[in-house]
Amino acid sequence: MNKTEGKSLKEFINDFIDSFGWPRLIIALFLIMLFIIAPLGGISITQSISDVLQRFGMNSIMVLAMVPMIHSGCGLNFGLPVGIIAGLLGGTISMQLGFTGGLSFVMAVLIATFFGIIFGWAYGVLLNKVKGGEMMIATYVGYAIVSFMCMMWLLLPYNNPQMVWGYKGTGLRTTISTEGYYLHILSDFLQIKIGNLVIPTGSLLFFAFFAFLMWAFLHTKKGTAMTAVGSNPIFARASGINVNSIRTLSVIMSTVLGAIGILAYQQAFGFIQLYMGPFYMALPAVSAILIGGASVNKATISNVIIGTLLYQGIVTMTPSVMNSLVHTDMSEVIRIIVSNGMILYALTRKTEGAK
Secondary structure, three states: OOHHHHHHHHHHHHHHHHHHOHHHHHHHHHHHHHHHHHHHHOOOHHHHHHHHHHHHHHHHHHHHOHHHHHHOOOOOOOOHHHHHHHHHHHHHHHHHOOOOHHHHHHHHHHHHHHHHHHHHHHHHHHHHOOOOOHHHHHHHHHHHHHHHHHHHHHHOOOOOOOOEOOOOOOOEOOEEEOOOOOOOOOOOOOOEEEOOEEEOHHHHHHHHHHHHHHHHHHOOHHHHHHHHHHHOHHHHHHOOOOHHHHHHHHHHHHHHHHHHHHHHHHHHHOEEEOOOOOOOOHHHHHHHHHHOOOEOOEOOHHHHHHHHHHHHHHHHHHHHHHHHHHOOOOHHHHHHHHHHHHHHHHHHHHHHHHO
């Protein structure tokens, strides 16, 4: 290799690192290292890849829910529990009405979308009144609606015996199984099995569908207006764009995606978690998109895909690899340390992105 070729290769590597970013590169290399080390502890590589793909399908739509609010200048959606509550209402009402199988999931999505639009509109109106402090207020809103629904889950008139407390017959249980309703309705659809490798094709296609819709929307006139509002609201207003209306639309879109995202999570996980279950679910989604390379005012579909894969890959692989090496059952402790550490990194990186 001559000097010119060496220089061009070096420039190519430098350009790649600049575009991909050192933090993401280090996390990606660490993830690759975990996959390399895994066989030494008797962990199946194909099983590990299956687990990562499964978790990607479970969480990716909730990460995608961050995109519209970032584009409109509302920042990161720390109020994602608002959408999650809409999804929980959709899932529980669908089960209460007695729908089963694929129809149960379809009805859950439709009902969740209805509540997501209503909650998102109210949430958007509130955020329009607190411009500049959206992320802080969104956090309080998310916590408040979770606390409020802790009371409502006990008071709402559900009577499905598989959902309510057995000793009284009223009030929803903390955890409700989706078996017999929409358990694995996406994960098993067109599922591909190659030895121990299981690809949840349905979940991946479900995410791809909404990712395509988001990409297509951002290239429409309304989507361009949303990006303009996020980039320069004063210029957007001078161009005749209704800034408050666009911001509210972005919040509604984010809330609806959060509602649908939690349904995709539930069908793969197998349970509906009520009460305090949604309390901290915004933090992993926020962290994933930030690790993927997004900032508080710019996000792309690739940021969603890369961030979700990196975050879920690390959270999935680290506990199992560490357990196999030290021969001690510390998986939950390690998972908490790793996930919270990545959340801390992502949130401190958010401040850098805001500069």
